[in-house]
Amino acid sequence: MSVKEQIEALRSELEQHNYNYYVLSAPTISDQEFDKKMKELQDLEAAHPEYYDPDSPTQRVGSDLSKEFEQVQHRYPMLSLGNTYSEEDVRDFYERTARSLNEPFEIVAELKYDGTSISLWYEKGRLVRAVTRGDGTKGDDVTANVKTIRSVPLRLRGNDYPEEVEIRGEVLLPWAEFDRLNKEREEQEEPLFANPRNAASGTLKQQNPAIVAARKLDAYLYYVLGEHLPADTHYGNLEAARRWGLKIPDVMKICHNLQDIFDYIHYWDTERKNLPVATDGIVLKVNSLRQQKNLGFTAKSPRWAIAYKFQAERAETRLNSVSFQVGRTGAITPVANLEPVLLAGTIVKRASLHNADIIEGLDLHIGDQVYVEKGGEIIPKIVGVNTEARTMMIGDKVRFITRCPECGTPLVRPEGEAAHYCPNDSGCPPQIKGRIEHFVTRRAMNINMGPETVEDLYEAGWVKNVADLYDLKITDLMSLERWAEKSARNLLNSLRESKSVPFERVLYALGIRYVGETVAKRLAMSFHSIDELMHASFEQLVAVDEIGDRIAQSVVTYFADERNRQIVERLRAQGLQMAVSEAVLANRSDRLKGLTFVISGTFSQHSRDEYKTMIEQHGGKNTGSVSGKTSYILAGENMGPAKLEKAAKLGVRIIHEDEFLKMIEE
Known part of the structure; x- marks a missing residue:
């Protein structure tokens, strides 16, 4: 690869990571990996x-602009800080500052909080x-949301604050x-937040301040700007x-x-x-505002401040055992x-431990001292083994199981996949209960029951598959422990209301492997009814836009099973929607x-979701x-602005609401 190709590849990769981090609030690499690529x-x-x-x-500085909020110009640019993971770089920063100022100076050391940046403006x-x-x-102007944060005062105390x-x-x-x-999100089968930073960012972008208030955000403040500040130091x-x-x-x-700085870093790295x-x-800032002004700024960051980042948190502990869990699709984790x-x-x-390949690569033994990292992940992961700590008393080597831990069926590993599966989908209890739990979730049939209720109904023998739910009687429910008539009637009402859920959600609720919400909608709009889909051939399925071999084969296999058809x-027969209305x-x-559309900005005649639906209804495709x-x-x-610039570069035509509505009326 030539130097030019290396540069272009890195630019493309970093732009994607910027988008994942700032726009989607869903990073796919750690900050340390990102900074390493940026330095390269x-x-x-x-x-x-x-x-x-x-x-x-x-x-440029990455953008987190949401298109639903009013955009406001910052009076003072919010620049990013230069990052380092090296104490040597901290020393260089200190010595460079000393040379530039050529006079005594102080450094204020602060913790670098891992949230989403905010600017608060107070007037009078x-x-x-x-x-x-x-x-x-x-x-983005998120005033209404920030006002729900109890630690942010709506009025300042005292009377010695500046006018602005x-x-x-x-x-x-x-x-x-x-x-x-x-x-809560796991119970609702909603995507989990990767870390508190992404949760805070996603919450601030909520359109409903009531949701923001319920999430109990906090705000830690660390910088004061203005024309008439009370002190000449930070x-x-x-x-x-x-x-x-x-x-x-x-x-x-x-x-x-410098020793004071290193003492602070070492103390807080643990505490x-x-x-x-x-x-x-840790963030280090020159204390004097006069000295800050003399040091000035680079194009992206102040010369009077630097951020020292901790290494990803790692702990060493003992591996006591390995258990194997069965998911609703039969995947073994x-x-x-x-x-x-x-x-x-x-x-x-x-x-x-993810899968068999990861286990083999780590060469794990029961009793090993292992290194565990969280580093932005939802679930901690084992990243290594302290082999020097092994003794003669070490336990057996960890090997992936060959039979389902729940039903004993021999496991299979599809070609090209990392996961092992239990193929006994109709007789393996976790798979049965998992499919029922998926069926009742809000994004599927929206039936008012949680995993505990599913467990109770399954153990009582009332519900062995999703169709059994609609045969439940009030006497069945009241025979269960902790159930009263009111709660039983609420569940039966919820089941009755679910019969009006549109076909694409019913299709998603069935839990066909690889058929998520988007795929279910595409299949529903292509085949219109469950009968057309059941009789669709592999060739007809792969002819649908974005339906590949794996999804097509999964759909064919599902409907080839007589138990699923029943x-x-x-x-x-119970009245669920089995066709597009x-x-x-x-x-x-x-x-x-x-035609492929990208939607950007805020609209007056319809919402963004309504426009997405219109595009799909008229055969078009949405992309982000x-x-x-x-x-x-x-x-x-x-x-x-980023979309505007890219459109200009690629020659993509920009249309507005009135023009689009005429396109679908013609």
Whole structure:
């Protein structure tokens, strides 16, 4: 690969990671990996200026702009800080600052909180606006959401605050609330948040402030800006802000020399694990505002500050055993059972081992001392073994099982897949209960029951498959422990209401392997009824846009099983929707067939979701990012600047609401 190709590949990869992190709030790599790739690109660009590109990830601050909020210009740009994982870089920063100033100076050391950045504007002591960092020059106005955060004062205390003042900080989700929220989402089969930072970011982008209030966000503030500040030092202004009623962390320290800084870093590298919120490093700032001004800024960051990031948290503990869990699709997941250890603010007792290949690669033995990392993951993972700690008393080598731990059926491993499966889908209890739990979830049939109720009904013998749910009687339910007439009637009413759920959700609820919400909708709109889908051939299925061999074969296999067909017929007899409604079909057309749309901005005549539905109803396709395959961008107010620039580069046509509505009316 040539140097130019290396640069272009890195730019493309980093842009995607920027999008995952700032827009989707769903990063796929750690901060450390991202920073390493960014440094690699910076070095290549510095060595080869002939490949300069103003749109390179090295030339801009990543964006978290949401298209549903009003975008507001920052009075002072919110620049990012230079990052380092090296104490040597901290020393270089200190010595460079000393040379540049050539006079005594102080450094304020603070913890770097791992949340989402926020700017609070107060005028005459009143909170008038809260804005996200956005792209550094403008961000989203999330005032209504921030006002639900109890630690953010709506009015400042005292009377010595400036007429106008900006306070910057971090919106955070405490560990306890993060665990509670993810437990709720797991019960609803919603995607789990990867870490508190993403949960805080996703919460701030909610359109309903009531949801934000329920999630109990917090805000830690660390920077005061304005024209008439009470002190000429950063530390002094934060102490003043604390008097005004703002939540200023009490862990700041004025450092007079390099040893003070290293002492602070070493102390908090361990002690931060006992904090109620996530942290990922230390921030060092020159204390004097005059000296900050003299040091100035680079294009992206201040020269008077640097962020030192901690390594991904790792703990060493003993592997006591390995258990194997069976999911609703029959996939077997190995889980390491560990001696409890404190990691990233929580006690860890279990860690994911993923699959047989991972186990073999680690060469695990029962009793091994293993290294466990959380590093932004939902579930901790084992990343290595301390082989030097092995003794003659070490236990057996961990091997992947060959039979289902629940029903004893020999496992299978499909060609090209990493997972092992139990093929006994009709007789393996966890698979049966898992399919019922999936069927009743909010995004599927939205039936008012949780895993405990499914367990009770299964153990009582009332429900052995999803069709049995609709045969339940009030006497059946009241025979269960803790069930009263009111709760029984509520469940039966919920079952009755589920019969109006549209066909595409019924199809998703059946739990066919690889058929998620999007695939179910595409299949429903292509085949229109369960009968057409049941009789569709493999060739007809793969002819549908985005339906590959694996999905097609799974659908064919599902309907080839007589037991599944019987369940479908029982559900049909109970009145569930087994075809796309006439009203939806009447509005369908091929006017947008073959066209791909990207929706960006805010609209006045219809919501974004309504426009997505219209595009699909008329044969078009929705996608989230602009590419050479994009036919049109449907643009509303405040269209994202990145999409606008990319559209111009690729020659993608931009249309507005009125023009789009005419396209589907013709």
